[in-house]
Amino acid sequence: xxxxxxxxxxxxxxxxxxxxxxxxxxxxxxxxxxxxxxxxxxxxxxxxxxxxxxxxxxxxxxxxxxxxxxxxxxxxxxxxxxxxxxxxxxxxxxxxxxxxxxxxxxxxxx
Amino acid sequence: xxxxxxxxxxxxxxxxxxxxxxxxxxxxxxxxxxxxxxxxxxxxxxxxxxxxxxxxxxxxxxxxxxxxxxxxxxxxxxxxxxxxxxxxxxxxxxxxxxxxxxxxxxxxxxxxxxxxxxxxxxxxxxxxxxxxxxxxxxxxxxxxxxxxxxxxxxxxxxxxxxxxxxxxxxxxxxxxxxxxxxxxxxxxxxxxxxxxxxxxxxxxxxxxxxxxxxxxxxxxxxxxxxxxxxxxxxxxxxxxxxxxxxxxxxxxxxxxxxxxxxxxxxxxxxxxxxxxxxxxxxxxxxxxxxxxxxxxxxxxxxxxxxxxxxxxxxxxxxxxxxxxxxxxxxxxxxxxxxxxxxxxxxx
Numbered sequence: 513x514x515x516x517x518x519x520x521x522x523x524x525x526x527x528x529x530x531x532x533x534x535x536x537x538x539x540x541x542x543x544x545x546x547x548x549x550x551x552x553x554x555x556x557x558x559x560x561x562x563x564x565x566x567x568x569x570x571x572x573x574x575x576x577x578x579x580x581x582x583x584x585x586x587x588x589x590x591x592x593x594x595x596x597x598x599x600x601x602x603x604x605x606x607x608x609x610x611x612x613x614x615x616x617x618x619x620x621x622x
Numbered sequence: 623x624x625x626x627x628x629x630x631x632x633x634x635x636x637x638x639x640x641x642x643x644x645x646x647x648x649x650x651x652x653x654x655x656x657x658x659x660x661x662x663x664x665x666x667x668x669x670x671x672x673x674x675x676x677x678x679x680x681x682x683x684x685x686x687x688x689x690x691x692x693x694x695x696x697x698x699x700x701x702x703x704x705x706x707x708x709x710x711x712x713x714x715x716x717x718x719x720x721x722x723x724x725x726x727x728x729x730x731x732x733x734x735x736x737x738x739x740x741x742x743x744x745x746x747x748x749x750x751x752x753x754x755x756x757x758x759x760x761x762x763x764x765x766x767x768x769x770x771x772x773x774x775x776x777x778x779x780x781x782x783x784x785x786x787x788x789x790x791x792x793x794x795x796x797x798x799x800x801x802x803x804x805x806x807x808x809x810x811x812x813x814x815x816x817x818x819x820x821x822x823x824x825x826x827x828x829x830x831x832x833x834x835x836x837x838x839x840x841x842x843x844x845x846x847x848x849x850x851x852x853x854x855x856x857x858x859x860x861x862x863x864x865x866x867x868x869x870x871x872x873x874x875x876x877x878x879x880x881x882x883x884x885x886x887x888x889x890x891x892x893x894x895x896x897x898x899x900x901x902x903x904x905x906x907x908x909x910x911x912x913x914x915x916x917x918x919x920x921x922x923x924x925x926x927x928x929x930x931x932x933x934x935x936x937x938x939x940x941x942x943x944x945x946x947x948x949x950x951x952x953x954x955x956x957x958x959x960x961x962x963x964x965x966x967x968x969x
Contacts, residue, residue: 553842582831585838585846587791 522572555584563598631698639875642926649950654891658952665896674942675908679726682735683912688757690796692830692873694924697730709914712933717748721938728755746776753779758807774814779824787850791832808857817859828863834882836958837864840966863965868921868954890953898960901967904946918946
């Protein structure tokens with residue numbers, strides 16, 4: 513079955529740098545330190561990444577950061593809570609735009 | 623508690639993977655990017671050779687009151703192999719030479735062996751440091767409730783296995799009822815002084831990943847575990863060891879049946895860490911099986927990759943600088959931060 517998403521493509525990620533190696537190296541040189549232990553632990557950063565992966569709905573990122581979270585010592589309880597955070601922000605973002613809807617409605621209503 | 627859970631051992635089910643030969647064959651047939659020998663050679667350590675052993679790991683048998691899904695021994699209540707008195711006597715004779723200072727007793731559940739306490743007493747009398755690899759739930763069985771006091775009396779280091787500080791993950795790997803019994807046992811050990819500052823009674827915990835992935839950073843996870851074990855259960859302990867699941871026996875069965883075998887092996891190979899070579903436990907451990915055969919480690923023991931000598935004829939001169947037998951499963955000890963019976967081996 514044809515699909516836009518192929519799980520095996522995750523391992524081919526580096527191919528997107530083939531025609532722009534300087535940009536790819538710049539990206540990777542930044543990406544690694546982003547996830548290194550700092551003010552946040554690697555585990556906390558992996559949980560944030562998992563939540564964001566769901567918010568941006570990237571199946572590759574969901575695969576990768578589910579594994580990473582487990583390998584960093586997170587459990588399903590923490591991972592599920594992280595996803596609820598993403599869902600709450602997405603839901604809240606939708607709802608807060610309701611003020612715009614209300615403003616517009618008020619402007620054109622009698 | 624009665625903690626017979628999941629299905630019986632591979633051997634009891636007459637599963638093909640009950641055969642060490644079948645396991646070795648399956649692993650050897652996998653299309654890996656490189657062999658373990660080649661990986662070691664790339665670091666300049668080939669062929670891998672041992673030092674004179676400082677640890678005698680006695681696997682006193684395959685009997686266990688649990689049937690954990692990841693068990694590399696295929697241990698369980700239906701296993702009957704137990705170390706013979708003759709082998710125990712030969713081990714004690716080797717220890718009496720004074721050259722090996724640490725006795726690491728494992729199984730199965732080592733405490734089920736009828737001579738377990740005799741081994742502990744004799745080894746302590748010889749001045750050895752004794753480690754008991756305890757599954758914790760054994761202390762809740764009717765005939766073993768005085769075990770914690772015995773271990774404390776003889777200052778035995780307890781290395782206790784617990785996959786997670788939460789019930790769900792622990793019981794996914796070890797079976798129903800295991801978590802509460804383990805927490806009860808840990809509280810009893812704490813009450814005796816185990817894991818408490820200045821007591822001298824060492825309580826270390828061991829965690830294996832609950833699935834086909836690598837263990838977390840040991841130092842980081844230890845801090846989290848210490849906080850959570852105290853917060854959730856009021857338990858203290860000395861150190862947390864993270865151990866990689868080895869692709870043999872019942873974990874191999876899980877990998878095969880879940881479709882994770884090739885990806886897991888690829889992960890281990892890709893995560894090969896040259897810095898883990900120096901701390902490989904096979905380099906300083908002598909593993910002795912229930913029947914007196916000798917091995918470089920407990921994993922080689924389960925794959926029946928034996929040394930030429932047995933405990934009855936071996937001398938320390940035979941053991942130093944000996945070639946270590948390796949195969950694809952050895953990638954489990956060199957992946958990421960490395961893995962040994964004492965946890966991670968590389969920073």
